[in-house]
Amino acid sequence: MTSRLALTAACLLAGSAAFAQLPPAPPHGPMPPPHGAIAFQAGMVATGRVQQWLINPNGEADGLLLSDGTQVAFPPHLSAAMMQMLRPGDTAQVSGWRAPSVPVVRAQTIGANGRSVTDQPPMPGMAPPPLRDPGTLVAMSAGGRIERLLYTDRGDVHGVVLADKTIVRFPPHIGAMYGAQLQPSAQLHARGWGTRGAQGTALEATSLGPTADTVREVFGGAGVPWGPRGAGPMPPAAPMMMPPPPAPAS
Numbered sequence: 001m002t003s004r005l006a007l008t009a010a011c012l013l014a015g016s017a018a019f020a021q022l023p024p025a026p027p028h029g030p031m032p033p034p035h036g037a038i039a040f041q042a043g044m045v046a047t048g049r050v051q052q053w054l055i056n057p058n059g060e061a062d063g064l065l066l067s068d069g070t071q072v073a074f075p076p077h078l079s080a081a082m083m084q085m086l087r088p089g090d091t092a093q094v095s096g097w098r099a100p101s102v103p104v105v106r107a108q109t110i111g112a113n114g115r116s117v118t119d120q121p122p123m124p125g126m127a128p129p130p131l132r133d134p135g136t137l138v139a140m141s142a143g144g145r146i147e148r149l150l151y152t153d154r155g156d157v158h159g160v161v162l163a164d165k166t167i168v169r170f171p172p173h174i175g176a177m178y179g180a181q182l183q184p185s186a187q188l189h190a191r192g193w194g195t196r197g198a199q200g201t202a203l204e205a206t207s208l209g210p211t212a213d214t215v216r217e218v219f220g221g222a223g224v225p226w227g228p229r230g231a232g233p234m235p236p237a238a239p240m241m242m243p244p245p246p247a248p249a250s
Contacts, residue, residue, distance in 0.1 A: 045093065045094065045095045046066065046070050046072065046093075046094040046098075046105050047091065047092070047093050047094070048066035048067055048068050048070060048091065048092065049066065049067040049089065049090070049091050049092075050064050050065070050066060050067075050086060050087070050088050050089065050090050050091070050092050050112075051064075051065045051066060051067045051088060052064075052065050052088055052161075052165055052200065053065075053083075053088065053199050053200055054071065054072075054073075054150065054167065055167055055195075055197075055199055055200040055201070055202040056076060056167075056169065056202055057137065057169055057192070057193060057194040057195060057202050057203050057204040058076070058137070058195065059194075059195035059197050059199075059202070060076040060079040061076070061079040061082055061083060061199065062074060062075065062076040062079065064082075064092060064094075064110075065148070065161070066092070069103055069148070070094075070103055070104075070105060071103055071104045071105070071150060071151060072092070072094050072096075072104075072105050072107050072110065073104055073105065073106050073107060073152075073153055074106075074107045074110065074119060075119060078117055078119060081117045082110065082117055083199070085110075085112055085113065085115050085116075085117055086110075086112035086113060090112045090113060091112065092110055092111065092112045093110070093111045093112070094107050094109070094110050094111075095107070095108055095109045096108040096109070097153070098153070099153060099154060099155060101155070102151060102153065102154065102155040103151065104151050104152065104153045104155075105153075106153045107119065136195070137193040137194060137195065138193065138194070138195070138196075139191075139192075139193060140191070140192060140193065140194050140196075140201075140203045141189070141190065141191045141192075141212070142162060142164075142166045142168060142189070142190050142201070142203060143162070143187070143188065143189035143190065143211070143212060144162040144163045144164055144166070144187070144188070145162065145163040145185060145186070145187060145188075146160045146161075146162060146163075146182065146183065146184055146185065146186050146187070146188050147160075147161050147162060147163050147165075147184065148160065148161040148184065149182060149183075149184065150167070150169075152172060156172035156175060156176070157172065157175030157176070157179065157182055158170060158171065158172045158175055159175075160182060160188060162188065165200060165201070166200075166201045166202070166203075167200065167201065167202040167203075168188065168190045168192075168202075168203060168205050169202060169203070169204050169205065170204065170205045170208070170218065174205075174208070174218050177218075178208060178218075181210065186210070187210045187211065188208065188209075188210065189208070189209050189210065189211050189212045189214075189215055190203060190205040190207065190208050190215070191205065191206060191207040191215060192204045192205040192206045192207065193206070205218065206218060206219055
């Protein structure tokens with residue numbers, strides 16, 4: 001009996017020690033900086049005049065372009081709150097995270113006109129926010145001079161702003177594929193799906209080229225005629241424009 005009691009007590013002590021070593025639950029607080037190989041600088045503050053909204057193809061704002069070229073990124077669920085707080089021409093103060101040599105701030109808090117909006121993680125146990133209505137996407141085309149490249153917060157090109165302020169988006173691997181052609185002042189024509197609204201025009205490109213006559217499809221080739229969400233066939237693409245071959249090794 002004595003040995004059984006001793007064994008029970010030892011198990012309880014071992015369990016208590018293991019429990020004491022468990023890390024405490026993380027407190028509710030500001031969103032942590034992005035993880036990865038890039039050393040993000042936290043707490044960086046940018047201040048500048050808002051030049052334009054950065055609109056995604058669903059018609060939501062998910063960023064700001066400041067007059068000094070800084071791009072401010074935030075999640076699209078903050079679009080309505082941001083648009084109520086400020087408008088182009090206002091001065092915004094931004095705190096968040098930024099990777100070295102990348103002109104993008106991942107915003108934690110944006111303030112303007114005596115108000116502020118903060119991106120907060122959900123409280124433990126909270127249900128996820130309801131899915132947002134993506135709006136009605138329509139087949140669109142846009143073309144003109146590239147005014148500015150758009151970057152992810154890791155420095156990958158994932159879109160451009162044309163001279164008429166139209167925003168063309170695409171995944172970063174497409175930006176890398178067409179990197180030699182996606183340069184400021186170069187001509188670009190895009191076909192895809194997006195929205196037009198009071199705050200701007202944006203589309204997700206399915207075909208790219210320097211002119212309307214030289215676009216090529218960038219997703220699945222010419223054998224994929226359907227647009228997103230079963231919206232119907234895309235307008236026929238013109239002859240393909242192949243990306244430039246890689247430079248020979250020296």
